[in-house]
Amino acid sequence: MAFYRQVGSVPRTRHTVFRSATADLLYEELMGEEGFSSDSSLLYHRNIPSALVAARIWDLPDQSLVSNAPLIPRHLKLHDLFTNSEAHASDAVTSRRLLLGNNDVRISYAWVAQTSPLYRNAVGDECVYVESGAAILETVFGSLTVDEGDYAIIPRATTHRWVIPEGSDARLYFIEASSHIGPARQYLSKHGQLLEHAPYCERDLRGPDTPLLVQEQDVEIYIKHRGSGPNGLAGTIHTVPEHPFDVVGWDGCLYPYIFNIKDYMPITGKVHQPPPVHQVFEGNNFVVCNFVPRKVDYHPDSIPVPYYHSNVDSDEIMFYVGGDYEARKGSGIGVGSVSVHPGGHAHGPQPGAIEASLGKEYFDELGVMVDTFRPLDLGEAALASDDGLYASSWTGGRWINEK
Numbered sequence: 033m034a035f036y037r038q039v040g041s042v043p044r045t046r047h048t049v050f051r052s053a054t055a056d057l058l059y060e061e062l063m064g065e066e067g068f069s070s071d072s073s074l075l076y077h078r079n080i081p082s083a084l085v086a087a088r089i090w091d092l093p094d095q096s097l098v099s100n101a102p103l104i105p106r107h108l109k110l111h112d113l114f115t116n117s118e119a120h121a122s123d124a125v126t127s128r129r130l131l132l133g134n135n136d137v138r139i140s141y142a143w144v145a146q147t148s149p150l151y152r153n154a155v156g157d158e159c160v161y162v163e164s165g166a167a168i169l170e171t172v173f174g175s176l177t178v179d180e181g182d183y184a185i186i187p188r189a190t191t192h193r194w195v196i197p198e199g200s201d202a203r204l205y206f207i208e209a210s211s212h213i214g215p216a217r218q219y220l221s222k223h224g225q226l227l228e229h230a231p232y233c234e235r236d237l238r239g240p241d242t243p244l245l246v247q248e249q250d251v252e253i254y255i256k257h258r259g260s261g262p263n264g265l266a267g268t269i270h271t272v273p274e275h276p277f278d279v280v281g282w283d284g285c286l287y288p289y290i291f292n293i294k295d296y297m298p299i300t301g302k303v304h305q306p307p308p309v310h311q312v313f314e315g316n317n318f319v320v321c322n323f324v325p326r327k328v329d330y331h332p333d334s335i336p337v338p339y340y341h342s343n344v345d346s347d348e349i350m351f352y353v354g355g356d357y358e359a360r361k362g363s364g365i366g367v368g369s370v371s372v373h374p375g376g377h378a379h380g381p382q383p384g385a386i387e388a389s390l391g392k393e394y395f396d397e398l399g400v401m402v403d404t405f406r407p408l409d410l411g412e413a414a415l416a417s418d419d420g421l422y423a424s425s426w427t428g429g430r431w432i433n434e435k
Contacts, residue, residue, distance in 0.1 A: 035224065035234055039174055040243040040281025046074055052280065063189065063286055065212055073284025075172065078245075079274040090254055090267030093126065093140075097133050097263060097409035103374055107422030108414050110205075110351075111368035114143040119201055123148035124160075124167075124194035125254055128206055130411030131370065132349060133263060136317040137404060139349065140206040141413060148194040150276065153186070154257040155265065156209035159313055159320060160184040161293075161400050163353050163368075165202030168195040172279055173287045174240025178202075181293045181398075185213055185313070187286055191253060191276045205351055207402060211316035218311075224285075231297045232312070238290040246277040293398065298326035303334050307348075307401065317406055323399040325355060328392055337389040340380030346403045348373040354398030358389050363425040371422070372414070375407060382425060 043050040064072030125148040128140040171192040219230035259266025299309040310321040328336040337359040424431040
C-alpha cells in the first residue's frame with residue numbers, strides 16, 4: 033500500500049547504527065517487493081531476524097485440485113463445511129479448507145475458535161474477509177483488531193497469527209494470491225494515491241499504530257512456500273530462538289491494513305453498472321469486487337438485476353455474506369453460499385428475477401466476488417459443499433444425467 037507510515041522508534045537516517053535505550057544494537061530488516069524495485073518497509077528488531085535453530089516439514093491442509101469437468105455452474109454451501117465441534121478445535125492457519133484454485137489465486141474457508149500458530153505465507157499476499165465474528169490479527173508490524181465485514185490485506189512473508197478471544201469464533205474467507213494484492217489500479221494516481229472518484233480513500237484504511245513486543249524463546253513459525261507439492265506448494269515449520277514480535281519500530285509503505293466493506297461507497301448509474309465499478313482490490317490475473325447495499329438504476333425502464341452475460345475471459349466466484357441477493361432468488365443460494373460461474377457458460381438472473389426486480393430502487397445485498405482470468409479448479413472443500421442442484425436452477429430442476 034503506497035502511502036507512508038511510521039510506527040515506534042526508527043533512526044533519523046536509514047541503514048545507520050541504531051541502538052536501544054540500553055545501548056544494544058538493533059537489527060534493521062528490509063521487507064520489500066519486486067527485488068528492491070517496489071514498495072518496502074524497514075523494521076528494527078531486537079534480535080537477528082534470520083536466526084534459526086530447527087526446521088521440519090509441515091504437511092499443508094489438502095491442496096489438491098480437480099477440474100470442473102464437465103463444465104457446470106456450482107453452488108457451494110460453506111456453512112456445511114464445519115460442525116460446531118470442529119470449529120471449536122479449528123484455527124485460521126492449519127484448518128482452512130481449499131475451495132478453488134489455480135496458479136494465480138487460491139480461495140479457502142474456515143470457521144475457527146482457536147488462536148492460530150505463527151504463520152508466514154511466502155507465496156503471495158493474502159486478502160482475508162471476516163464473514164462473522166472478531167479476532168486480533170497480530171503481526172510483526174503490530175496488532176490489528178478485525179471484526180465482521182473487515183478485509184485484512186497481509187503482505188507476502190509477513191509473520192502473523194490470528195488470535196480468537198476466549199469464547200468467541202470467526203468465519204474467515206481467504207483469498208491467497210501468488211502475487212501482491214492492492215487497490216484497483218483505475219482508482220490510483222501515477223504516484224499511488226487513491227483518486228477522488230475512487231469508492232474509498234486512505235482515511236478508510238486502518239494500519240498498525242503501536243509496536244507489538246513479545247519475549248519468548250524457541251518459537252515455531254508455520255511457513256507456506258513454493259515447492260513440489262500439490263499446486264506447487266509446500267510447508268515448513270521453523271523454530272526461531274526468539275519471538276519474531278521484537279520490532280521496536282518500522283517505517284515505509286509496505287504493511288498489513290484493514291478495510292471494512294461498510295466504508296465502500298458504491299458507484300451507481302442510470303442503468304445497470306457492470307462489475308468493474310464494484311472493484312476493491314486486484315492481484316495478478318484476478319480482481320476482488322464487493323456488492324454492497326445501494327440505490328439502483330434510475331432510468332424509468334431500467335432492469336436492476338444483471339443482464340445475462342458470458343464470462344469469456346474469467347471465472348466469477350460470488351460469496352454471499354449478507355442481505356437478499358435479488359438475481360439469485362429461487363436458486364437456493366443464501367448467506368454463506370458461493371456461486372461458481374465458470375468461463376464458457378452464460379449466466380444471469382434466475383427465472384422470474386427480472387420481473388421481480390422491476391421498479392426496485394434499493395438492493396439490500398452484501399457479496400464478495402473474485403473474478404479470475406484463468407480457470408479455477410475445485411478443491412476438496414468445493415467437492416464437499418456442492419449442492420449438486422444449481423446447474424439446473426434455470427430450468428426448474430430439469431437435468432439429463434448422461435453416462
